Amino acid sequence: MPLTTVACCQLALTVGDPEGNRAAARQAVERAAAAGARVVVLPELANSGYMFRDAEEAGELAEPLDGPTVEGWGAAARRHGLILVGGLCERDEDGLVRNSAVLVDESGVRAVYRKAHLWDTEKAVFVPGDELPPVIETPVGRVGVLVCYDLRFPEWVRTVALRGADLLCAPTNWPLSPRPAGERPVEVVRVQANASVNRMFVAVCDRAGPERGVAWVGGSVVTDADGFLLAGPRPAYDEGLVIAECRLGDARNKRISENNDVHADRRPELYRSIVEPGQALPRSPR
Amino acid sequence: MPLTTVACCQLALTVGDPEGNRAAARQAVERAAAAGARVVVLPELANSGYMFRDAEEAGELAEPLDGPTVEGWGAAARRHGLILVGGLCERDEDGLVRNSAVLVDESGVRAVYRKAHLWDTEKAVFVPGDELPPVIETPVGRVGVLVCYDLRFPEWVRTVALRGADLLCAPTNWPLSPRPAGERPVEVVRVQANASVNRMFVAVCDRAGPERGVAWVGGSVVTDADGFLLAGPRPAYDEGLVIAECRLGDARNKRISENNDVHADRRPELYRSIVEPGQALPRSPR
Numbered sequence: 307m308p309l310t311t312v313a314c315c316q317l318a319l320t321v322g323d324p325e326g327n328r329a330a331a332r333q334a335v336e337r338a339a340a341a342g343a344r345v346v347v348l349p350e351l352a353n354s355g356y357m358f359r360d361a362e363e364a365g366e367l368a369e370p371l372d373g374p375t376v377e378g379w380g381a382a383a384r385r386h387g388l389i390l391v392g393g394l395c396e397r398d399e400d401g402l403v404r405n406s407a408v409l410v411d412e413s414g415v416r417a418v419y420r421k422a423h424l425w426d427t428e429k430a431v432f433v434p435g436d437e438l439p440p441v442i443e444t445p446v447g448r449v450g451v452l453v454c455y456d457l458r459f460p461e462w463v464r465t466v467a468l469r470g471a472d473l474l475c476a477p478t479n480w481p482l483s484p485r486p487a488g489e490r491p492v493e494v495v496r497v498q499a500n501a502s503v504n505r506m507f508v509a510v511c512d513r514a515g516p517e518r519g520v521a522w523v524g525g526s527v528v529t530d531a532d533g534f535l536l537a538g539p540r541p542a543y544d545e546g547l548v549i550a551e552c553r554l555g556d557a558r559n560k561r562i563s564e565n566n567d568v569h570a571d572r573r574p575e576l577y578r579s580i581v582e583p584g585q586a587l588p589r590s591p592r
Numbered sequence: 593m594p595l596t597t598v599a600c601c602q603l604a605l606t607v608g609d610p611e612g613n614r615a616a617a618r619q620a621v622e623r624a625a626a627a628g629a630r631v632v633v634l635p636e637l638a639n640s641g642y643m644f645r646d647a648e649e650a651g652e653l654a655e656p657l658d659g660p661t662v663e664g665w666g667a668a669a670r671r672h673g674l675i676l677v678g679g680l681c682e683r684d685e686d687g688l689v690r691n692s693a694v695l696v697d698e699s700g701v702r703a704v705y706r707k708a709h710l711w712d713t714e715k716a717v718f719v720p721g722d723e724l725p726p727v728i729e730t731p732v733g734r735v736g737v738l739v740c741y742d743l744r745f746p747e748w749v750r751t752v753a754l755r756g757a758d759l760l761c762a763p764t765n766w767p768l769s770p771r772p773a774g775e776r777p778v779e780v781v782r783v784q785a786n787a788s789v790n791r792m793f794v795a796v797c798d799r800a801g802p803e804r805g806v807a808w809v810g811g812s813v814v815t816d817a818d819g820f821l822l823a824g825p826r827p828a829y830d831e832g833l834v835i836a837e838c839r840l841g842d843a844r845n846k847r848i849s850e851n852n853d854v855h856a857d858r859r860p861e862l863y864r865s866i867v868e869p870g871q872a873l874p875r876s877p878r
Contacts, residue, residue, distance in 0.1 A: 425851075427851065495784045496789065563711065563712040573708055574747075580751060
């Protein structure tokens with residue numbers, strides 16, 4: 307089974323400086339390609355930065371899929387024969403502003419995903435997606451795409467895993483929150499669990515920082531199909547590559563004992579209540 | 593908001609010695625009560641032990657809900673005014689052998705749960721349950737019950753969390769498997785994630801060992817509603833209490849930012865495909 311090198315480019319970006327951000331991403335992708343990467347993941351909103359003052363600022367920074375950012379990613383993919391997944395502040399075909407992730411390869415844009423679960427003030431800025439996340443057949447295996455807060459919904463991750471993704475790529479911007487001394491960021495813990503319950507590789511690319519006073523977790527990681535870390539997180543939330551060789555074919559084997567298979571052992575007929583609308587419980591009191 | 597002391601009694605048990613196992617559990621519950629526990633969790637199959645030679649041996653060790661094990665647990669609950677969740681090799685009312693967990697309090701048996709996801713050779717021994725897990729209103733909060741391998745199915749955990757459980761209690765017997773040096777057991781990582789995505793406390797009681805050549809993870813833990821560990825795991829898989837004071841009321845607040853709520857942000861209408869029978873994929877090849 308061949309090894310595939312997967313790289314996450316943990317970048318410090320600047321809100322409102324799309325040219326600078328494109329240059330930072332371009333340089334990081336070059337470094338990743340030089341290190342042998344076949345799959346490269348960039349952070350969420352890699353063109354625009356994250357900490358918008360308001361919806362208007364986000365709208366001004368949003369670009370279409372044929373804009374300079376995705377064009378640049380396509381050129382890098384062609385130049386190096388790689389698969390690139392990056393987060394884009396997108397102006398969609400209807401003029402709506404989306405928190406998107408794009409998968410490009412040598413042939414161009416293979417998939418665009420619009421984040422379905424929006425974090426905090428994103429709700430005032432973006433229109434959430436309501437399509438299933440993509441799972442794309444590539445020469446290295448099947449690659450799924452989600453964005454950041456989506457990872458907190460294991461049901462959503464399942465929709466990717468059950469359609470056969472070998473590797474889930476997730477651009478993120480995880481704001482730093484307090485944690486007990488010596489503890490791994492719980493964002494990373496959730497990623498490990500998502501990998502483990504699905505026997506699927508996961509590559510998450512987080513931000514370096516800070517940006518407008520917000521620090522990031524710096525939680526870029528690549529996990530194996532057992533949920534263990536192959537690379538990352540970086541000790542501080544600095545810039546750099548998080549890179550690992552992955553035997554992605556391992557994800558085709560869902561067996562975990564003589565008589566167990568993490569997907570075949572599911573009992574979907576018993577889970578129906580979690581998709582009933584009544585299960586969207588009332589919001590907790592402020 | 594009051595604090596509730598939750599204790600897991602990580603026990604070394606002996607397959608085929610129900611009297612010895614009952615005595616070990618009784619002593620541990622006494623120690624937990626003396627330490628102030630209001631909720632006490634025992635391992636999976638705490639009456640019988642785990643490593644059955646075959647279905648026949650399990651059948652011989654199975655007891656009904658009015659047998660000596662559950663009777664003893666009820667007496668301890670009355671004596672100390674506590675809630676006890678323990679794993680039982682059960683002979684049910686139809687004579688079927690079940691891998692069950694029982695919740696008892698001063699009033700007696702409040703709930704019995706039959707494990708729905710069976711691990712490895714359990715499939716030759718037990719009849720799986722097909723009822724939703726219980727969520728029981730108690731003086732300290734709402735308590736849900738699952739068993740071991742069930743925790744690997746975040747959909748199943750959701751069925752407990754969405755019905756309002758503040759604390760999930762899970763008797764387990766986690767066989768030890770290899771992990772990279774310095775890494776936390778992935779079983780514990782999954783428990784943390786289950787807690788975190790639901791803002792629900794989780795108390796897992798694992799086994800000490802060994803038993804018929806099998807070693808256990810020794811992964812008993814109590815997490816808070818953020819998924820961080822309040823107690824456990826123990827450094828080796830030895831016997832002892834894993835005990836923590838829990839502000840269980842924290843689980844009533846699902847908010848994690850000004851504009852986010854881990855349950856209200858779910859988009860059940862998008863998750864339907866994961867409960868379709870077609871999504872029970874074919875078993876991976878051996």
